Amino acid sequence: VTDSSPTLDTTQLLKGVLDLAVLAVLRDEDGYGYDIVRRLREAGLAEVGDASVYGTLRRLFASGALSSYVVPSEEGPHRKYYALTPTGTELADGATVSWREFAGVLDGLLAGNGNGEEKAA
Amino acid sequence: MTDARVDTYLAALRDHLGALPEQEREELLADLAANLEETAADTSGPLAEVLGEPEAFARELLVSSGTTAVLTAPSFLTSASRATRESRAWRHVGPWLKKVQPAWWVLRGYVAAVALAGLTGGSATSVPPRLGDSAALGLLLVGGCVVGSVWLGERTTGRRRAYAILPNALLAVAALALVASIHRDIANGTDQAYPFAKVQAPGFEKLPDGVRSKLEVVPGAKQLRIVVPRIVIAPAPQVVIPPRIRR
Numbered sequence: 001v002t003d004s005s006p007t008l009d010t011t012q013l014l015k016g017v018l019d020l021a022v023l024a025v026l027r028d029e030d031g032y033g034y035d036i037v038r039r040l041r042e043a044g045l046a047e048v049g050d051a052s053v054y055g056t057l058r059r060l061f062a063s064g065a066l067s068s069y070v071v072p073s074e075e076g077p078h079r080k081y082y083a084l085t086p087t088g089t090e091l092a093d094g095a096t097v098s099w100r101e102f103a104g105v106l107d108g109l110l111a112g113n114g115n116g117e118e119k120a121a
Numbered sequence: 122m123t124d125a126r127v128d129t130y131l132a133a134l135r136d137h138l139g140a141l142p143e144q145e146r147e148e149l150l151a152d153l154a155a156n157l158e159e160t161a162a163d164t165s166g167p168l169a170e171v172l173g174e175p176e177a178f179a180r181e182l183l184v185s186s187g188t189t190a191v192l193t194a195p196s197f198l199t200s201a202s203r204a205t206r207e208s209r210a211w212r213h214v215g216p217w218l219k220k221v222q223p224a225w226w227v228l229r230g231y232v233a234a235v236a237l238a239g240l241t242g243g244s245a246t247s248v249p250p251r252l253g254d255s256a257a258l259g260l261l262l263v264g265g266c267v268v269g270s271v272w273l274g275e276r277t278t279g280r281r282r283a284y285a286i287l288p289n290a291l292l293a294v295a296a297l298a299l300v301a302s303i304h305r306d307i308a309n310g311t312d313q314a315y316p317f318a319k320v321q322a323p324g325f326e327k328l329p330d331g332v333r334s335k336l337e338v339v340p341g342a343k344q345l346r347i348v349v350p351r352i353v354i355a356p357a358p359q360v361v362i363p364p365r366i367r368r
Binding site (some may be wrong): 018032033034037049050051052053055056058059062073077078079080109 | 154181
C-alpha cells in the first residue's frame, strides 16, 4: 500500500514518547485518567488515544513510577489520581535527556539535509 | 448518575478483556468507568466516535499497559445479543418491549404455574390450572408464580440477565409442551376440559366427502349438537354431545 501521506504518522511517533509525555504532564501536577488525556490534547497531542493513555498509566503504576490515590467526586464516580514517585521522577529525568539527544540529532539531520552530525550541536 | 452509553461501552470492553484475571479486569473497568463518564459528558454522540470501537480500544489498552493478555473475541451469544441491541430495528422495538415487559413477566408466571400444575399431576389444561384436584390451590399457585415472576423480573438487570436464559428456555419448552398437549386433547376429544370436542356419531366413522357438519347450540339444554344436511344421509344423524362432565 503506497499511501504517500505528506505528513509523518504522528500516532506512530507518539507510541515511542507517550511514556515521557505522560510523565511530563504528571510532573507539572497530579492528575486522573481523563484529565491527563485532556491535558495532553491541550498541549498539542491532539491524536493521543484515550486507551493508550489509560494503559500507559497502568503500566507506569505497575512499574512503580506512579502512585495513586482516590479523590471522591461530587458529580460522578471517584477519581483515581496519579502522582510521580521518586522512581517516576528519575525515569522522567532520564527520558528527558534521551529525548533531547534524539531530537537534537534529528534536528541536526534535518538542518543539514542529511549531513547532520557536524551541525548537531 | 451514569450514562447508558458508558455501560454499553464498558460491557463491550468486558467481552474483549476476557483474558485478564477477573479481579484485574473489573478493577480496570471500574477505573475506566469514571473516565468514560467524563468523556460521555463532553459528547452527545456515540462514545465510539470519540474513543473508537470497543475492540480497538481494548486492544490499545492491553498493548499500552504492557500485559501479555491477548484480546478475546466475545462468544457468539454475546456478540449476537450486542448486534441485536445495536441494530436499528431494536432502537424502535426495544423501548416498546421495555414497556410491555411487565406483561411478559405476568405471562411467564402463569406459564410457570401451568407447568408446575402439570408436573404435580394436576390439570394443566384447565383454566386456571388445578393443583391436584383443587382449583383454589391452582389459583393460589398462579398468584404466587405471577408475583414471583414479576419480582424476579424487576431484580434481573444487567449481567444477571444471563442467568435468566436457562429458566426462561425451560418455561418456553413447558409452554410448547402445553400447547402440544391441548392440541392433542382437542384432536382426540378426550380431555374433560374440552367435552365439546368429543363427537359421538354411531355408525359414522366420518362424514362422506363434501358434506359439512355444523355445530348448533341447543337453547337451554347445555348441549351442542352437530347437524349434518338431510339431503345426503337419511335419516340425518343428530349427534348429541354429552354436557361437560363434572368433576
